[in-house]
Amino acid sequence: xxxxxxxxxxxxxxxxxxxxxxxxxxxxxxxxxxxxxxxxxxxxxxxxxxxxxxxxxxxxxxxxxxxxxxxxxxxxxxxxxxxxxxxxxxxxxxxxxxxxxxxxxxxxxxxxxxxxxxxxxxxxxxxxxxxxxxxxxxxxxxxxxxxxxxxxxxxxxxxxxxxxxxxxxxxxxxxxxxxxxxxxxxxxxxxxxxxxxxxxxxxxxxxxxxxxxxxxxxxxxxx
Amino acid sequence: xxxxxxxxxxxxxxxxxxxxxxxxxxxxxxxxxxxxxxxxxxxxxxxxxxxxxxxxxxxxxxxxxxxxxxxxxxxxxxxxxxxxxxxxxxxxxxxxxxxxxxxxxxxxxxxxxxxxxxxxxxxxxxxxxxxxxxxxxxxxxxxxxxxxxxxxxxxxxxxxxxxxxxxxxxxxxxxxxxxxxxxxxxxxxxxxxxxxxxxxxxxxxxxxxxxxxxxxxxxxxxx
DNA sequence: AACGTTAATGTAACGATGTTAACTTAACGC
DNA sequence: GCGTTAAGTTAACATCGTTACATTAACGTT
Numbered sequence: 234x235x236x237x238x239x240x241x242x243x244x245x246x247x248x249x250x251x252x253x254x255x256x257x258x259x260x261x262x263x264x265x266x267x268x269x270x271x272x273x274x275x276x277x278x279x280x281x282x283x284x285x286x287x288x289x290x291x292x293x294x295x296x297x298x299x300x301x302x303x304x305x306x307x308x309x310x311x312x313x314x315x316x317x318x319x320x321x322x323x324x325x326x327x328x329x330x331x332x333x334x335x336x337x338x339x340x341x342x343x344x345x346x347x348x349x350x351x352x353x354x355x356x357x358x359x360x361x362x363x364x365x366x367x368x369x370x371x372x373x374x375x376x377x378x379x380x381x382x383x384x385x386x387x388x389x390x391x392x393x394x395x396x397x398x399x400x401x402x403x404x405x406x407x408x409x410x411x412x413x414x415x416x417x418x419x420x421x422x423x424x425x426x427x428x429x430x431x432x433x434x435x436x437x438x439x440x441x442x443x444x445x446x447x448x449x450x451x452x453x454x455x456x
Numbered sequence: 457x458x459x460x461x462x463x464x465x466x467x468x469x470x471x472x473x474x475x476x477x478x479x480x481x482x483x484x485x486x487x488x489x490x491x492x493x494x495x496x497x498x499x500x501x502x503x504x505x506x507x508x509x510x511x512x513x514x515x516x517x518x519x520x521x522x523x524x525x526x527x528x529x530x531x532x533x534x535x536x537x538x539x540x541x542x543x544x545x546x547x548x549x550x551x552x553x554x555x556x557x558x559x560x561x562x563x564x565x566x567x568x569x570x571x572x573x574x575x576x577x578x579x580x581x582x583x584x585x586x587x588x589x590x591x592x593x594x595x596x597x598x599x600x601x602x603x604x605x606x607x608x609x610x611x612x613x614x615x616x617x618x619x620x621x622x623x624x625x626x627x628x629x630x631x632x633x634x635x636x637x638x639x640x641x642x643x644x645x646x647x648x649x650x651x652x653x654x655x656x657x658x659x660x661x662x663x664x665x666x667x668x669x670x671x672x673x674x675x676x677x678x679x
Numbered sequence: 680a681a682c683g684t685t686a687a688t689g690t691a692a693c694g695a696t697g698t699t700a701a702c703t704t705a706a707c708g709c
Numbered sequence: 710g711c712g713t714t715a716a717g718t719t720a721a722c723a724t725c726g727t728t729a730c731a732t733t734a735a736c737g738t739t
Binding site (some may be wrong): 243279346347388389390392393395396397398399400401403406408414432435438439440441442443444445 | 557569570611612613615616618619620621622623624626627629630655658659661662663664665666667668
């Protein structure tokens with residue numbers, strides 16, 4: 234058994250990942266339309282129908298691409314908070330920022346998951362929530378224990394926070410932020426990500442006050 | 457000139473709207489994939505290529521369908537608040553509910569606008585914001601004048617509120633709400649819309665406190 | 680009344696897409 | 710050595726959006 238034989242055998246396993254990688258690149262560059270079976274196949278050096286030996290069809294292929302993409306979200310989130318003190322609101326805020334950055338860097342995945350044709354409303358087990366939800370939930374609970382968030386159903390708070398950042402980010406994926414905030418004038422000389430995160434920073438005051446425990450809410454901390 | 461001649465002539469103008477209506481129905485029933493030129497044409501009783509005399513292509517057709525769909529959103533929103541006192545927080549809350557209902561009743565439009573392939577990031581002038589934004593903005597300003605919302609940049613508050621409801625609704629379009637809140641146990645025997653609006657109602661406390669002007673925030677109003 | 684123009688539609692066809700069927704190879708286990 | 714299976718090919722089909730070209734009818738002008 235020569236080395237090339239081994240290479241062939243191992244290579245067969247790698248074919249699957251090569252297909253996935255090619256599909257991922259095409260998706261990132263040209264969106265879903267650019268991800269065609271034939272384009273993927275030609276990038277891998279196969280015929281289009283060979284893909285069907287590794288994936289059930291295009292839907293399955295796209296599913297796996299997106300799934301793999303979102304599996305990185307949990308690590309991405311952990312990394313965003315590792316240097317911040319547990320139980321602090323800074324952690325919660327950092328997670329929001331991380332979600333926004335992740336979404337803007339992987340917007341094709343988001344478009345697919347959060348909108349596109351799900352003819353069968355399939356098993357969505359790894360929407361970025363699955364990874365991110367756990368992280369955020371833990372941070373919220375720790376912040377409750379530390380007395381920085383008033384005690385309520387943590388899932389409700391998590392879903393609320395998730396809604397805020399997810400809504401902001403998807404709105405800006407559809408509408409041009411600069412066009413939308415033209416009169417507000419807070420937008421020039423920033424790229425999209427800076428702008429979105431900047432807006433999120435201004436949301437944080439509204440959110441924080443809403444989550445604060447008992448009394449001591451001196452209003453107007455914003456202007 | 458006989459009556460049938462007139463019918464033909466008037467009918468030609470109506471052809472355009474008949475195409476739009478057929479496209480709208482196909483979209484609502486089977487999503488974007490079901491909206492094919494040939495399917496639309498056969499429902500109207502034309503050949504597929506005849507559509508190109510009224511629309512530049514499929515993208516244009518879909519654009520017009522979605523545009524028409526969202527044009528109703530402004531009226532939908534106005535209707536939701538007409539019986540509520542101006543300047544009240546009830547109006548703001550009612551707008552949130554209306555947005556959720558509208559989104560769930562027109563989710564195909566939302567999927568297209570907020571996600572799908574915009575190879576050219578085209579002039580999004582009538583995202584539901586364009587209509588809904590104005591209404592919400594006015595209500596927020598009135599609520600500020602009435603002293604129910606602390607004075608800040610109203611556009612920031614509007615965008616914040618919009619993000620909350622839009623995020624909630626798009627998250628639930630992607631993930632099955634019941635699956636997601638399985639442990640929370642607040643979900644049985646409700647349909648999706650009831651559940652989403654119910655969650656929104658629980659968000660309202662968090663939002664309201666965050667928007668309240670000065671002092672007087674007695675916390676823990678929720679449990 | 681005849682003519683050119685334009686609006687509104689139809690037919691045929693092209694290229695690209697996702698997918699299936701059937702065939703080929705090569706490697707492995709017994 | 711032989712069947713089985715994995716991995717891949719070619720050919721083909723139906724469908725899609727779209728274009729080129731022909732047709733038909735109505736209208737305005739002379």
